[in-house]
Amino acid sequence: MSTDLINLSAPAIDIQGLVKHYGDNEVLKGIDLTVTAGEVVCVIGPSGSGKSTLLRSVNMLEDPTDGKIVIEGIDITDPDVDIDRVRARIGMVFQSFNLFPHMSVLGNLTIAQRQVKKRGKTEAEKVAKEMLERVGMGHKADAYPSHLSGGQQQRVAIARALCMNPDMMLFDEPTSALDPELVGEVLQVMRSLADEGMTMLVVTHEMGFAREVGSRLIFMDGGHILEHGDPREVLSNPQHPRTQDFLSRVL
Amino acid sequence: MKKRTRTRVYHYTVYAVIVALIAWAAASTDWPTVAKQFANPEVALKMLPGIITVGLKNTLLFTVESFLGGLILAIVLALMKLSSIPPFRWAATVWIEFFRGIPALMTIFGFALMLPIALHVKVPGGPVGAATLGLIVVSSAYMAETIRAGIQAVPKGQTEASRSLGMSSMKTMFFIVLPQGFRIIIPPLTNEFVLLLKDTSLFFIAGATPLTYELTTYARNGLSTYANATPMVMAALLYLVVTIPLTRLTAWLERRMARER
Numbered sequence: 001m002s003t004d005l006i007n008l009s010a011p012a013i014d015i016q017g018l019v020k021h022y023g024d025n026e027v028l029k030g031i032d033l034t035v036t037a038g039e040v041v042c043v044i045g046p047s048g049s050g051k052s053t054l055l056r057s058v059n060m061l062e063d064p065t066d067g068k069i070v071i072e073g074i075d076i077t078d079p080d081v082d083i084d085r086v087r088a089r090i091g092m093v094f095q096s097f098n099l100f101p102h103m104s105v106l107g108n109l110t111i112a113q114r115q116v117k118k119r120g121k122t123e124a125e126k127v128a129k130e131m132l133e134r135v136g137m138g139h140k141a142d143a144y145p146s147h148l149s150g151g152q153q154q155r156v157a158i159a160r161a162l163c164m165n166p167d168m169m170l171f172d173e174p175t176s177a178l179d180p181e182l183v184g185e186v187l188q189v190m191r192s193l194a195d196e197g198m199t200m201l202v203v204t205h206e207m208g209f210a211r212e213v214g215s216r217l218i219f220m221d222g223g224h225i226l227e228h229g230d231p232r233e234v235l236s237n238p239q240h241p242r243t244q245d246f247l248s249r250v251l
Numbered sequence: 252m253k254k255r256t257r258t259r260v261y262h263y264t265v266y267a268v269i270v271a272l273i274a275w276a277a278a279s280t281d282w283p284t285v286a287k288q289f290a291n292p293e294v295a296l297k298m299l300p301g302i303i304t305v306g307l308k309n310t311l312l313f314t315v316e317s318f319l320g321g322l323i324l325a326i327v328l329a330l331m332k333l334s335s336i337p338p339f340r341w342a343a344t345v346w347i348e349f350f351r352g353i354p355a356l357m358t359i360f361g362f363a364l365m366l367p368i369a370l371h372v373k374v375p376g377g378p379v380g381a382a383t384l385g386l387i388v389v390s391s392a393y394m395a396e397t398i399r400a401g402i403q404a405v406p407k408g409q410t411e412a413s414r415s416l417g418m419s420s421m422k423t424m425f426f427i428v429l430p431q432g433f434r435i436i437i438p439p440l441t442n443e444f445v446l447l448l449k450d451t452s453l454f455f456i457a458g459a460t461p462l463t464y465e466l467t468t469y470a471r472n473g474l475s476t477y478a479n480a481t482p483m484v485m486a487a488l489l490y491l492v493v494t495i496p497l498t499r500l501t502a503w504l505e506r507r508m509a510r511e512r
Contacts (some may be wrong), residue, residue, distance in 0.1 A: 063409055098412035102430050111426055112416035157412075163415060179381025 007073030010198045012037045012168050013058055018067035021054055025052045028068070029223035036169070040200045041230065042210035045220035046246055050201045054220070055172050058089045058201065072167065087121030088116050091161030091169040095176050097153040099145035104139045105132070109163050117164065117171055124163075131138050131159040135189045155189055168199035175206060207251060219243045287479075294481040298473050302482065303431050305462065306469030307489050313451040313465055318444050321390030328395035329402060330424070343395065356453045359385035363457030382457035387464075390447050397439045401432030437440035441501040445494050466490065 010036070020028040027050045035041050043051045048189060056062045060076055060083050069076050077087050100108050109128035113119045129163060132138045135155040145153055147179065149243040154174055175183040187209050194200060194213045204210060210217050210231050217231035219240070225242045227234055233249075238244045252260075331343035350358055362385035363378050375382040405428045413423040433440075452467035459468060466486045473482030 011475070061415065084414075084417045084419050087415055092412075092415035094408060094412060096408055098406075098408040099430075100409065100412070100427055101433065112413075112418055115422050115426065116417040148288055160416070 010070070011035060012039070012072060013201065014068075014070040015058070016070070018054070018057060019065045020050070020057065021065045022060060027223055028064075029059070031225060033218070034198060034226065035168075035201055037199050038197050038214045039214045040125075040194045040202065040213055041218060042214040043201070043203045043218045043220060044207070044210060044246075045203070049220040051220045052172055052225040053109075055170050055201060058170055059087050059092055061092075084116070084163075088112070088164050089167045091108035091164060091166035093154070093157050093160075093161055093169065093171045093174045095173040097145075097150070097157045097159070097177070099153055099157055101145050104141070105137070105143050105148075106146070108145070108156065109160050112160075113163050117225065120244040127163050128159070131162045132156070134162065134192075135159045136185070149182060150178045153184045154178065154186045158186075158189055158193075168201070169193065171200065171202040172202065173203050173205065175204070195227075205250065207235060207247075219246065221246070225229050232249075260324050262444055274486065282483045289480050289484050291477075294477045294479045295471070295485060297477065298470075298482050298485055301487055302466070302469055303472070304491065306464060306466040306486065307493075308453050309463060309469075310448065310466040310490075311493070313379070313383055313386070313454065314448045317447050317451070319384035320383070320387035321394055321447070322440075324387060324391035325394035325398050326429070328391060329398035332395065332399050333402060338343040347392045347395050349467050350388055355386065355389045355450050358389050359453050360456050361385065362388070378457040379454065379459055382454040382459075386447065386450060386453075386455075389450070390443060393446075394440065395441055397443065398432065400429055400438035404430045404435050431473055433437075435508075438501045438505045439506070441497055448493060449490070457512050 011034045013033070015031055015033040018028050018033075019026070029050075031050075031054055031221065033041075033054075043054065045051045053062055055065050058071070060069070064077055067077070071086055074081060074086060076083060078149070099105075100111070103111065106128055110121070110124040113124040113127060114121070117124075118199040129138060129141060132141055135158055137152060137155050137159060138150060138190065140152065140156070144154070148156065158169075158174075175186050178186065187206060190200070190202070191213050192208070202209075202214070214231040217227075217229065217234045218225055219227040219238070219242075221232065221242045226240045227238060229242060234243065235247065238247055246247070311329075317465065331339040334340055334343075359382045362374070363381040364371065367374060367381065379463045381439060402424075409427050409431065410423055413427040414420070415440060418426070451465045454465050455468045455471075459465075461472070464472060466489060470482040470486035474480060
């Protein structure tokens with residue numbers, strides 16, 4: 001099977017000429033982006049710029065209209081690729097957390113380990129508890145998602161993704177649905193992940209996080225990548241007029 | 252007269268008329284005959300315990316069988332209706348529209364009498380087995396739409412989260428979407444159970460033997476044996492003993508779910 005041809009010397013994510021239409025609406029107009037292992041790439045831009053669609057294309061939650069997405073050497077736009085096996089190596093964190101409300105925190109963290117990784121109950125729970133400790137939620141293993149704050153839910157969601165031992169993590173505006181005082185705890189977890197060398201692609205409005213943690217910053221608008229470079233550089237000295245305009249509004 | 256006084260007088264008049272009507276009906280009722288014909292202890296004793304151990308037992312058995320069979324079939328139909336493959340959708344639509352559109356009595360009749368003749372097959376379980384099959388088909392058509400609505404009520408983010416963890420679409424459906432969908436549709440499914448319970452009274456069309464009589468047929472048999480309506484009154488009470496707790500339960504579940512939202 002083609003998924004056995006994982007090539008770890010290939011870039012983690014290699015996007016080539018990605019185009020996405022919804023009917024007549026062209027959301028992505030030819031995106032090229034390479035993320036090497038260990039990089040933390042932050043994507044910023046106004047709403048409707050296509051940044052979420054780009055992120056969601058990386059694990060095929062959006063079906064690209066044209067172009068290629070190559071994950072660790074595997075072209076996942078090839079219909080013969082077993083997408084489930086590739087997805088198991090890509091962690092994803094959503095704006096609205098999307099925890100499974102009918103399961104306890106432990107259930108949320110073990111279901112995919114058991115069904116996809118085929119781990120036994122004991123091993124899956126051991127991994128789950130380890131990951132919960134890592135995000136500071138070890139004391140809530142038996143709680144149900146509805147009893148947790150937004151920040152706690154998002155940290156559990158990150159732990160859930162980590163349980164699959166992913167090679168990379170995608171974050172789709174992970175703090176945008178949080179009350180301001182809860183943003184910090186989630187960013188803290190993301191920062192420690194980055195420090196441990198996790199490959200991360202992060203769509204965010206948190207410019208502070210992008211500046212301090214990001215190894216690269218991408219500015220998107222109208223379905224194009226308009227600017228691209230060192231986060232400090234881009235944030236303090238934007239070149240493109242659209243970037244200047246956007247940053248003057250948000251900073 | 253003040254408006255408030257006027258309203259009060261009006262209300263009391265209405266109550267007085269209602270009380271008078273009831274009193275008139277009670278006075279002109281032939282109570283001894285009613286007691287003898289509808290609540291005859293002698294006949295009641297003869298109906299016991301059979302009306303419970305045979306009639307009610309069979310009704311409950313047929314209802315549970317039809318409900319569970321119908322539920323499994325309905326899940327398949329709902330998934331077909333949501334399928335991306337058009338022939339699956341068409342087939343499910345035809346099935347649902349057809350069996351919802353004709354009386355349950357005809358479907359049961361068809362399975363019990365027409366199908367065996369047309370296909371030269373013997374349905375296991377005899378007439379009652381065929382009638383059960385008919386009711387399974389009827390309930391599947393009704394429940395399929397309910398289940399489809401339940402599946403569609405589960406937020407899309409749940410599917411996305413599950414798929415992004417590497418779970419297949421099949422596993423996502425069974426571990427993530429269906430359990431949440433079912434929670435939403437427990438009240439309508441309970442209603443469906445109550446409707447099925449009453450629809451088992453249609454089994455008479457298939458023909459049955461005394462040991463497979465359900466509640467209504469059992470009572471009708473008593474009615475003709477003793478030329479007395481007491482068995483029918485007993486059957487009605489037994490239906491209510493089952494249906495009222497169920498509908499109360501549904502109402503309670505609906506209130507609880509409304510609170511949770």
